[in-house]
Amino acid sequence: MAGPWYREIGRAPGSPHAYGIIYSKFHSAMSHPETNALEIRGLWKTYGNGRQALNGIDLTVRPGDFFALLGPNGAGKSTTIGIVTGLVNKTAGSIRVYGHDTDTALEAAKAEIGLVPQEINFSQFEPVIDIVVNQAGYYGIDRPLARERAEKYLKKLGLWERRHDRSRTLSGGLKRRLMIARALAHEPRLLILDEPTAGVDIELRRSMWDFLREMNRAGTTIILTTHYLEEAETLCRDIAIIDGGDIIENTSMKELIARLNTETFVLDLRAPIAAAPAIDGYRFRLVDASTLEVEVNKALGMNALFRHLSEMGIEVQSLRNKANRLEELFIHLLDRNIGSDAPA
Amino acid sequence: MPRPSPRFDRYFVAYKTIVVKEVTRFARIWLQTILPAGVSMSLYFIVFGQLIGPRIGEIAGYPYIQYIAPGLIMMSVITNAYSNVVSSFFGSKFQRHIEEMLVAPIPSAIILAGFVTGGMVRGLLVGTVVTVVALLFTELSAHSYPVVVATIVLTSVLFSLGGLINGIFARNFDDTSIIPTFVLTPLTYLGGVFYSIELLPPVWRSVSLANPVLYMVDAFRYGILGVSDVPIALAFAVIVGCIAALWCWSLYLLNRGVGIRS
Numbered sequence: 001m002a003g004p005w006y007r008e009i010g011r012a013p014g015s016p017h018a019y020g021i022i023y024s025k026f027h028s029a030m031s032h033p034e035t036n037a038l039e040i041r042g043l044w045k046t047y048g049n050g051r052q053a054l055n056g057i058d059l060t061v062r063p064g065d066f067f068a069l070l071g072p073n074g075a076g077k078s079t080t081i082g083i084v085t086g087l088v089n090k091t092a093g094s095i096r097v098y099g100h101d102t103d104t105a106l107e108a109a110k111a112e113i114g115l116v117p118q119e120i121n122f123s124q125f126e127p128v129i130d131i132v133v134n135q136a137g138y139y140g141i142d143r144p145l146a147r148e149r150a151e152k153y154l155k156k157l158g159l160w161e162r163r164h165d166r167s168r169t170l171s172g173g174l175k176r177r178l179m180i181a182r183a184l185a186h187e188p189r190l191l192i193l194d195e196p197t198a199g200v201d202i203e204l205r206r207s208m209w210d211f212l213r214e215m216n217r218a219g220t221t222i223i224l225t226t227h228y229l230e231e232a233e234t235l236c237r238d239i240a241i242i243d244g245g246d247i248i249e250n251t252s253m254k255e256l257i258a259r260l261n262t263e264t265f266v267l268d269l270r271a272p273i274a275a276a277p278a279i280d281g282y283r284f285r286l287v288d289a290s291t292l293e294v295e296v297n298k299a300l301g302m303n304a305l306f307r308h309l310s311e312m313g314i315e316v317q318s319l320r321n322k323a324n325r326l327e328e329l330f331i332h333l334l335d336r337n338i339g340s341d342a343p344a
Numbered sequence: 345m346p347r348p349s350p351r352f353d354r355y356f357v358a359y360k361t362i363v364v365k366e367v368t369r370f371a372r373i374w375l376q377t378i379l380p381a382g383v384s385m386s387l388y389f390i391v392f393g394q395l396i397g398p399r400i401g402e403i404a405g406y407p408y409i410q411y412i413a414p415g416l417i418m419m420s421v422i423t424n425a426y427s428n429v430v431s432s433f434f435g436s437k438f439q440r441h442i443e444e445m446l447v448a449p450i451p452s453a454i455i456l457a458g459f460v461t462g463g464m465v466r467g468l469l470v471g472t473v474v475t476v477v478a479l480l481f482t483e484l485s486a487h488s489y490p491v492v493v494a495t496i497v498l499t500s501v502l503f504s505l506g507g508l509i510n511g512i513f514a515r516n517f518d519d520t521s522i523i524p525t526f527v528l529t530p531l532t533y534l535g536g537v538f539y540s541i542e543l544l545p546p547v548w549r550s551v552s553l554a555n556p557v558l559y560m561v562d563a564f565r566y567g568i569l570g571v572s573d574v575p576i577a578l579a580f581a582v583i584v585g586c587i588a589a590l591w592c593w594s595l596y597l598l599n600r601g602v603g604i605r606s
Binding site for chain 1: 353354355357358360361362364365368369372435436439440441443444445446447448449450451601605606
């Protein structure tokens with residue numbers, strides 16, 4: 001036998017590095033290809049101070065999905081993620097991760113999940129590589145394989161050159177990348193990212209998007225919470241919106257965007273105008289003499305608008321969306337939810 | 345021999361990882377964790393052993409410096425095992441990297457065993473350093489090696505568990521020093537490190553018997569010198585009983601997520 005006895009335990013036939021837990025994950029995936037990545041049923045959470053954070057939510061995430069969980073601050077996103085990952089105790093309800101019930105098979109459920117939390121939560125004094133290798137160790141992956149994994153993901157995330165540096169010396173963006181590398185050390189099938197790009201510059205954010213897309217294409221199910229709605233719209237196929245501890249929307253991104261009847265554009269004009277024009281079907285607002293806001297109904301489109309403006313002698317130099325499409329819907333849905341909560 | 349299950353293998357790797365992390369942590373800052381005990385114990389040996397000791401005379405047939413040496417070794421083991429785990433566990437809560445273990449498929453018993461082993465290793469390492477220092481000032485030979493080893497290992501386990509419980513309940517850095525300052529230090533100083541309880545009035549002798557540290561110091565002293573104020577079997581029964589009680593309490597607290605899960 002090469003190496004200590006414990007390295008041989010649970011080794012799957014023909015695979016030099018596949019240990020019991022990984023083998024069983026693979027086996028489970030092959031025998032139940034349609035098992036949902038995450039199933040939450042009737043999840044309640046009341047904190048010790050009496051604050052009701054979740055009101056019996058239901059949520060399903062299909063395997064291979066890129067799923068957005070959105071909501072304002074304090075809506076219950078992080079509580080939901082905390083309960084799923086074992087960091088927060090639930091009050092009631094059930095959770096299944098790839099078919100493993102967290103009440104009866106907690107360890108198997110945890111082995112399927114990789115978490116990138118909102119706050120930096122690694123030791124500030126440890127070298128970068130140790131953080132990833134140790135995390136793999138907590139999942140039962142011994143040192144040689146853990147080092148291979150660390151090398152693979154630190155290289156992919158551009159941290160390999162900094163592997164011997166203390167983690168506190170990394171920039172904010174690199175710290176977030178390190179948390180992604182750490183979450184992938186045990187190669188989970190479900191990756192949960194809680195605000196992964198908060199405070200990250202646009203270039204780094206886009207490279208993280210590419211990386212996450214690649215992970216998703218390779219089969220990893222991804223759940224993302226973010227305040228950048230452009231990020232959710234660009235990356236995610238399905239979406240749930242949570243507010244006040246309730247899921248107020250749970251559908252596909254395409255279906256949700258299709259519900260948007262109007263979009264607001266900002267037009268920069270070549271020459272100043274004195275008053276907002278009046279054209280049937282369009283609602284205008286003059287922001288300043290050279291900037292015009294227009295709400296466009298999808299049925300009317302943009303061609304007619306430009307034709308009318310041109311006839312009125314108004315020349316448009318450039319245009320942009322006032323807000324991201326999902327942002328408009330998001331605000332609309334939250335407004336509606338507040339309205340429905342209002343006393344009659 | 346039957347092969348352990350893959351689950352055992354996974355737990356063993358996780359346990360090993362926590363221990364390596366813990367040992368690396370205190371080894372990296374050895375100037376704060378290993379060396380100070382050697383320096384302070386040197387001062388104890390100089391002041392109490394060399395300067396004051398000859399005026400005190402013999403206790404239980406041994407020169408004073410030789411009598412206090414086992415107690416001083418044990419005192420350094422106790423304080424270092426305790427402080428290692430309390431600072432490490434509270435630090436991991438404070439920086440939130442305890443979450444790295446909480447999200448992983450590790451039972452609480454493995455986390456507990458990992459932290460306790462880390463504290464035990466530091467306790468034993470510091471105990472070795474202080475023993476070497478003691479040998480510079482006096483002669484020491486073991487009356488019973490099994491008793492010496494068993495006492496020092498069990499004591500370091502016991503106080504590592506105590507440190508972990510302190511770490512679980514601590515909400516700020518002040519909380520990590522309250523118990524060591526106001527409970528641990530008095531118990532250690534009054535636990536027969538510097539004197540035999542035979543020298544005390546009967547009332548205080550009875551009160552001293554309620555101090556668990558006395559049983560550890562005396563058991564260790566028995567292992568080194570062959571003299572003890574309490575029966576050696578009773579001393580081990582007290583130590584093992586305290587370990588069992590603190591282990592169960594720690595495990596209960598970790599399983600409930602006290603101080604670490606909301």
